[in-house]
Amino acid sequence: MAGLTAAAVAAVCFLAYQASANAPADLAAEPRTPGTSVPSISPSGGPKQPPKDPLAVPAASGSGERVVYSLADRxxxxxxxxxxARRSFTVMPSTVHPAPGAYSVTSRSGSVRGSDGVQIEHVVRFATAQDVAIGFSAAVDGSTPKPDPTKKTGGIRMKRADGDALWTFAVIGAKVVVVA
Structure with a gap:
């Protein structure tokens, strides 16, 4: 009998510990009414910012038809x-970046080998920096690996479906705006 009592006490103590570990820090807080949300806290301790709308075009990107490339947001x-925004997607930048500003599409190639040796398609070039041509492309194998930091390359890689959409959209002379 003593063994069962000890096991029951141990189980109750364990459950009490779990409950206290998951209890809110301030039990004196006002109860929420149904339908209200709890403010999120970021890892730094401050209020979390609401997630960005991926279709929200950066405000400082000009006007009219254009391709907008955000360096910070990739x-x-x-x-x-x-x-x-008709479409928005993430990209993997290369080791050489264009300066923020407005550019025009200067050349396009249907299929070539990239400076990193990868077979790429739908290359849309719009800038040059550090003697490196910079443009958008998609690897034929669909990969978007991080570039080798020891090589100077200018390919901004994307998924093949995104590359198809950009290829159709960004013809020679199309406006490309790079924002920080």
Missing amino acids: RVWLVDAKGK
Whole structure:
């Protein structure tokens, strides 16, 4: 009998510990009414910012039909003449980056070997920096690996479906806006 009592006491103590470990820090807080949300806290301790809308075109990217490339977000937007994003997707930048500013598509190639040796398609070039041509492309094998930091390359890689969309959208002379 003593063994069962000891096991029961141990189980109750364990459950009490689990409950206290998961209890909110401030039990005196006002109860929430149904339908209200709890403010999120970021790892730094401050309120968490709401997630960005991936179709929200950066404000400082100009106007009209354009391709917008955000260096910080590693994201591209294909923006129509009315300023609405038709498509947005993430990219893997290379080791050489264009300076923020407005550019035009200067050349395109259907299929070539990239400076990193990877077979690529739908290459849309728009800038040069450090004597390196910079442009968007998709690897034929669908990969988007991080570039070798010891090589100077300018390919901004994307998934093949995104590369197809950009190829159709960004013809010679199309506007490309790079934002920080």
